Amino acid sequence: MVNNQLPLDDLDRRILNALQEDASQTNNDLAASVHASPPTCLRRVKRLIDAGVIQRQVALVAPEKVGSALTAIVEITLDHQGAEHMDAFEVLVAKEAAVLQCYRVSPGPDFVLIVQVADMPAYHALAHRLFASHANVRNVRSFFSIHRSKFETRIAV
Structure with a gap:
């Protein structure tokens, strides 16, 4: 069986949890909430998107x-x-x-x-x-x- 799972570190997990809570936040707000620099956050989010971990960002409608x-x-x-x-x-x-x-x-x-x-x-x-x-x-x-x-x-x- 092929493992397609991307290795995630603690920062990746914090980013994913923060984005799942509110994907509309700015990169600067995200970086502050996960205790990382904005450029690091931007690179990590791009990596997660490119790897297919983040499939899309949507609005949840009532x-x-x-x-x-x-x-x-x-x-x-x-x-x-x-x-x-x-x-x-x-x-x-x-x-x-x-x-x-x-x-x-x-x-x-x-x-x-x-x-x-x-x-x-x-x-x-x-x-x-x-x-x-x-x-x-x-x-x-x-x-x-x-x-x-x-x-x-x-x-x-």
């Missing part, structure tokens, strides 16, 4: 504030599980903006999706587009969030 209050966790089982069928399903859901996350899982269903939509009619329309009209979908099991008690994007480093 779904209910932008009209996407319904979260669904959806289990999908396909009729045919060959690689080409799995890949085709992934391509299909990747095109759908309401699908925030898609995981191939084992055992159990073939996929678990995290979906964010406005309401139940919007979910019904999405389910029809992705599942009901897709000949290879055998089973769909949906769970609807009634309360989000935790949502975190931070990875422990």
